[in-house]
Amino acid sequence: MMRVLFITAYYPPCDYGWGYMRICEQVADGLQARGHAVAVLTSHYRHGAEFKPYPVSRTLPVDPDWHKRTPAAWQFFVGRRRREQQAVAALQEMVETFQPDVLFVWHAHGLPRVLLQAAENMSLPTAYYFANYLPEMPDEYVPYWQSLPANPLFRVLKGALARVALWQLAREGKPIRLQYAHTISVSTYVRDRLRRQGLIGADAVVIPNGVDRAVFHSNGRSSHSAPNQTIRAVIAGRVAPEKGIHTVLHALGKLRQQNRLDRLHLTIIGDGPADYRAMLDELLQQYRLGEFVTFAPPVNVTEMPSVYANHDVLLLPSEWDEPLSCTMLEAMACGLLVIGTTTGGSGEALFHERTGLVFPPGDAEALAELLDRIQKEPTLVARLAMAGEQEVITRFDMTHSVARIEAYLAGLLGLPEVEAHVTAES
Structure with a gap:
């Protein structure tokens, strides 16, 4: 039996963390179900009653905390070093009380890097699971201070503070260069991207x-x-520019203008920046799409199976490098056709004409043709949806993922026969 301490910024019940948090929870639950002792060290955010049978300590700060109304500049100058010390103390206390064999870091954006440095410096193996590009951002405050506002007055004011802040960070030895010696990446794309930059260790696996x-x-x-x-x-998730929802509305608008939009309805589930939502509303009016598009508020993950059951197609128009979309895999497992981009790791599950349909990021014309095609070829939807479901069953079953993660962690603790099994599959 292993004793595994998960370290992550958000953990259920929590309204933040999205797909990354879901994966972390499933792996923690899976390892616990396989007989291992599990504990979680996470931030103070909790939205609902605790319900896990294992310890969840909510004592870590998120810094800077974008969910607070307090400006990031204030968070930087007031109490930041004290919060860093509290985070390290929380880790030390958890290690002392839980006595883990291995530290397992997940969603670490917003966690003080001194916390991760303290973890790496302990006499325990520290492993990371990357469903993001954490090593590319060694400190959240550095890009914050390096980016200046467009307003001339605010630019001068922030520029003066930025010089002091960046000097202070350098004096503190930041940004901290972490070792990332033992890492698991969610996709080959993530691993190769980080490895090309020399940011992760040689034993990185997928x-x-x-x-x-x-x-x-x-x-x-x-x-x-x-x-x-x-x-x-359906589109489900964060409603933000990088998710490419505007491209979908432009595609629907083109079909509407050409009188080719007659038997398709889109539901957009989620929320995001108000200015982006306002821009989407303007597109709805511009193209007269009111009867074809419905916005709906975010739903709990427990409601997503019902959402998928009531839809035929998932649109994944992402314009950023998705590490590997949870929503895409869940929809495929539920028998939906996925039409999307293959940015980042998405192309490792979504293959054009094989497990779904693919269009280039931001290409509304290409997407419009695919949407017109599924209106004319209803059997195509069912055929590719079945192929996508089989792809998930074969390659993306959580039971298999948990078993491989279990083997990897066991290998770090000196079980060479298990380690060889993981290496062979990676």
Whole structure:
């Protein structure tokens, strides 16, 4: 039995952390179910009652904390060093009380890097799971102070503070260069991108996030929308520019202008920056898409299986390098056709004409043609959806992912036969 201490910025029940948090929770639950002792050290954020059978300590700061109304500049100059010391003390206390065999770092954006440095300096192996590009940002405050506002007055004021802040960070020995000696990446894209820059260790492996097939499945779905029925498409997640939702509305607008939009309805589930939502509303009016597009508030992950069951197609128009989309894999597992971009790691599961349909990021014309095509070829939706579901069953099952992570961690603790098994699969 291993004793594994998870370190992560957000942990359920929590409204933040999104897909990364979901993967972390599933792995922690999976390791605990396999007989290992699990504990979690996370931030103070909690939205609901604790419900895990293992210890969850909510004592870490998030710094800078963008969920607070307090300006980041104030957070930097007031109490930051004290919060760093408190974070290190919280780790030391958790290690003393839980006595872990291995430290397992997950979503660490916002966690003080001195905390991670303290973890690496302990006489315990420290492993990281990257479903992001954490090593590329060694300190959140550095880019904050390096970016100056457009307003001339604010630019002068922040510029003066930035010179002091950057001098202070340098005096503190920051940004801290972490070793990242033992890492798991969610996709080959993430691992190779970080390894090319020399940011992670030589033993870096790839273990993709999996889908809990007991929760996300097609439930024997035998068909999608009938030939003359409306095709139900959905976008679920953060409503932000990098997610490319504007490209979808431009594509629908083109079809509307050409009288080719007649049996497709899109539901957009999620929230994000108010200015971006306002821009999307303007596109709805510009293209007269009110009857074809519905906005809905975010839903809890427990409601997502019902969301997928009530839709035929998931749109994934991301314009940033997705490490590996949880939503994409869940939708495929539930028997939806995925139409999306293959930025980042998405192309490791989404293959054009094989497991879904693909268009270039930001290319509204190409997406419009694909949407027109599924309106005309309803059997294509069902055929590719079935292929996508099989892809998840074969390569992205959470049970397999947890087993491989278990083997990797065991290998760090000196079980060479298990370590060889993981290396062979990576």
